[in-house]
Amino acid sequence: MFAGLGVSSFLAWKSIRRGNKGTLALTIMIIALIFVNLVFLPSIISGVVENFNTQSIDFDFGNLVVEPREGTQYIGNASDLQQTIERIPGIVGTSSRVTAGVTYFYRGRNAASTLYGITPEDERTVTRVADYMTEGEFLSNGDTDAIVMGAILAGVEEEAGGLPSLQGVEVGDSVEVAYPNGETRTYRVKGIFETQSFGVDTAAFVTNREMSEVLGLRDQASVILVKTEVNGREAEYKKELLSYGIQEEIWTFQEKTGGVIDQAIQSFNIINAISTLVSLIIAVVVIFIVIFINTVNRRRQIGILKAIGIDQQIIINSYVLQVLFITTVGALAGIALAAGVTTYLTAYPLVFPGGPVYPVVEASAVFRSIASLFAVSVVAGYIPAWQIVREDILTAIRG
Amino acid sequence: MIVAENLTRVYTMGRVEVRALGGVSLEVEKGEFVGIMGASGSGKSTLLHILGLLDRPTSGRVVIDGTDVLALSDHQRTLFRLNRLGYVFQDYALIDELTAQENVYLTSLVRGADKEEYLKRSAEILRRVGLGDRMDHRQSELSGGEQQRVAIARALVNNPSILLADEPCANLDSQTSKSILDLFARLNEELDQTIVMVSHEEWHKEYFCRIATLQDGLISDMTECRKA
Numbered sequence: 250m251f252a253g254l255g256v257s258s259f260l261a262w263k264s265i266r267r268g269n270k271g272t273l274a275l276t277i278m279i280i281a282l283i284f285v286n287l288v289f290l291p292s293i294i295s296g297v298v299e300n301f302n303t304q305s306i307d308f309d310f311g312n313l314v315v316e317p318r319e320g321t322q323y324i325g326n327a328s329d330l331q332q333t334i335e336r337i338p339g340i341v342g343t344s345s346r347v348t349a350g351v352t353y354f355y356r357g358r359n360a361a362s363t364l365y366g367i368t369p370e371d372e373r374t375v376t377r378v379a380d381y382m383t384e385g386e387f388l389s390n391g392d393t394d395a396i397v398m399g400a401i402l403a404g405v406e407e408e409a410g411g412l413p414s415l416q417g418v419e420v421g422d423s424v425e426v427a428y429p430n431g432e433t434r435t436y437r438v439k440g441i442f443e444t445q446s447f448g449v450d451t452a453a454f455v456t457n458r459e460m461s462e463v464l465g466l467r468d469q470a471s472v473i474l475v476k477t478e479v480n481g482r483e484a485e486y487k488k489e490l491l492s493y494g495i496q497e498e499i500w501t502f503q504e505k506t507g508g509v510i511d512q513a514i515q516s517f518n519i520i521n522a523i524s525t526l527v528s529l530i531i532a533v534v535v536i537f538i539v540i541f542i543n544t545v546n547r548r549r550q551i552g553i554l555k556a557i558g559i560d561q562q563i564i565i566n567s568y569v570l571q572v573l574f575i576t577t578v579g580a581l582a583g584i585a586l587a588a589g590v591t592t593y594l595t596a597y598p599l600v601f602p603g604g605p606v607y608p609v610v611e612a613s614a615v616f617r618s619i620a621s622l623f624a625v626s627v628v629a630g631y632i633p634a635w636q637i638v639r640e641d642i643l644t645a646i647r648g
Numbered sequence: 649m650i651v652a653e654n655l656t657r658v659y660t661m662g663r664v665e666v667r668a669l670g671g672v673s674l675e676v677e678k679g680e681f682v683g684i685m686g687a688s689g690s691g692k693s694t695l696l697h698i699l700g701l702l703d704r705p706t707s708g709r710v711v712i713d714g715t716d717v718l719a720l721s722d723h724q725r726t727l728f729r730l731n732r733l734g735y736v737f738q739d740y741a742l743i744d745e746l747t748a749q750e751n752v753y754l755t756s757l758v759r760g761a762d763k764e765e766y767l768k769r770s771a772e773i774l775r776r777v778g779l780g781d782r783m784d785h786r787q788s789e790l791s792g793g794e795q796q797r798v799a800i801a802r803a804l805v806n807n808p809s810i811l812l813a814d815e816p817c818a819n820l821d822s823q824t825s826k827s828i829l830d831l832f833a834r835l836n837e838e839l840d841q842t843i844v845m846v847s848h849e850e851w852h853k854e855y856f857c858r859i860a861t862l863q864d865g866l867i868s869d870m871t872e873c874r875k876a
């Protein structure tokens with residue numbers, strides 16, 4: 250058995266070294282390209298999902314969202330609840346927000362959108378809006394007369410689009426805000442931010458202190474956003490929070506975004522499955538053709554090997570080993586090529602709605618691609634070798 | 649020892665039947681050097697293919713060293729060829745991807761021989777057929793006669809119980825032919841090597857101890873063994 254394998258690899262190696270180099274290189278290249286194709290699309294899909302998740306966490310929700318229990322509009326004793334949550338291991342910050350639907354007025358124009366009342370220092374521990382200021386600065390705790398505004402809401406002069414836009418607000422301008430309870434206030438624009446996340450870029454922030462005062466609230470919150478140490482373990486943290494007896498409703502950010510991205514991922518996965526299937530079929534056909542031509546060309550040689558007493562299995566194995574070699578080199582070249590493409594797309598990312606998407610190559614996708622390539626290759630290499638090896642010796646030798 | 653009884657081989661090509669062998673019986677004792685002669689198309693190669701386990705007769709019986717070789721499975725026949733027989737094809741039949749020496753030691757490799765040993769043995773046998781300086785050449789880099797000598801070396805490398813050679817000198821000049829026949833004769837005398845060789849050259853007859861002449865698929869003449 251082992252002696253047989255030694256002979257198979259001897260024959261395979263001689264055949265690779267002394268066979269047609271051009272065909273060999275071409276086959277390896279095709280395998281490499283198929284590999285890239287197998288890895289590329291999933292990496293972009295992972296990138297989109299990753300991007301969406303990061304955006305959701307960084308700008309919209311944090312990792313967990315605490316909302317008022319059924320039938321109430323606000324969470325009471327918000328600061329106590331914040332303290333309770335912050336004591337739980339693995340929680341790095343909380344931000345209590347008051348949310349209101351308001352109308353903004355600016356130079357005779359108006360726009361209806363959301364206004365958040367936040368404690369700036371708390372907000373910084375959860376979301377990263379403050380890191381995405383394109384003009385001016387984010388709020389400080391004492392900025393009760395100031396507002397920071399999303400880039401879409403601030404808008405560009407003479408261009409409204411379909412989204413709420415004041416068309417050209419700049420830092421230092423004054424904007425009037427009409428609250429739902431009929432109160433109006435004028436704020437100085439302290440900064441403008443752009444996060445690429447619609448929900449946030451169409452909204453604005455004032456301090457919680459200011460908003461509570463206007464709405465007559467005392468230590469109440471529409472929502473408390475919670476940031477955890479690591480992403481991806483939201484469900485565990487949710488359980489943990491529940492175990493601390495928190496009565497409010499707790500959602501993971503996935504639950505908040507659920508529907509939208511799940512549908513998109515499903516569609517992406519169908520596209521990906523089709524692309525994978527096509528790639529693998531191409532791989533089968535190419536390897537099959539190469540090995541088939543290779544074996545047909547060597548009918549005589551195979552006949553001679555059998556005639557001098559070399560077992561069929563040794564001959565078949567030598568072809569399978571050649572295929573394994575080709576696939577291994579092809580996969581390695583493919584990994585190098587995929588790394589090149591990924592590096593390029595990381596430097597020059599594809600831009601999707603919601604921001605640039607960086608390819609995320611998941612080890613599981615790479616392993617799956619390698620495994621399916623090998624499986625496919627072995628089958629595609631085995632069958633033609635097996636067919637030809639079964640031929641009658643003298644017929645094969647006569648060629 | 650080979651015992652072949654009443655061998656027939658009929659090729660069916662569509663409606664036409666070609667009777668290549670019409671009932672050939674032949675016994676070859678251990679240590680004999682038998683020549684098979686006859687006109688072109690008389691069935692010499694067909695007979696040798698059957699004795700060499702490369703083909704099965706349409707009917708008849710072949711027993712080699714006590715084994716009914718027709719009863720063996722294809723796999724067992726492959727092993728029998730590997731371990732017992734040496735076969736020289738009419739058209740050399742080398743593996744082009746291998747060098748002369750690799751061609752010669754390939755079967756030793758399959759038999760699990762020691763590397764040092766098969767390298768030494770294959771080099772030695774190539775020198776004996778006069779190719780000591782052609783060991784690393786490939787088929788495409790050898791002349792017809794050189795290829796034939798590599799094929800002879802390959803057939804002899806494992807000291808086969810029986811050497812079957814189908815016109816091994818067909819492409820050699822008379823000088824080289826003579827040296828090959830001398831080699832065969834020496835192996836036959838010194839090592840008691842059994843040899844069945846196909847030929848149509850009259851002057852080869854002096855080397856054979858016994859001559860079977862084929863005509864239209866039948867043995868038309870059989871001489872007595874000179875040696876015994």
Ligand SMILES: Nc1ncnc2c1ncn2[C@@H]1O[C@H](COP(=O)(O)OP(=O)(O)OP(=O)(O)O)[C@@H](O)[C@H]1O
Nearest residue numbers: 659661666667668687688689690691692693694695
């Ligand atoms: N595969 C085949 N199909 C049909 N007929 C065949 C086949 N092989 C051999 N024959 C026929 O069988 C007969 C004997 O052929 P064989 O090759 O044994 O002759 P030979 O004595 O070796 O001739 P040569 O001296 O030319 O080599 C010939 O008539 C040949 O045409």
Ligand SMILES: [Mg+2]
Nearest residue numbers: 692693694738
């Ligand atoms: Mg012949």
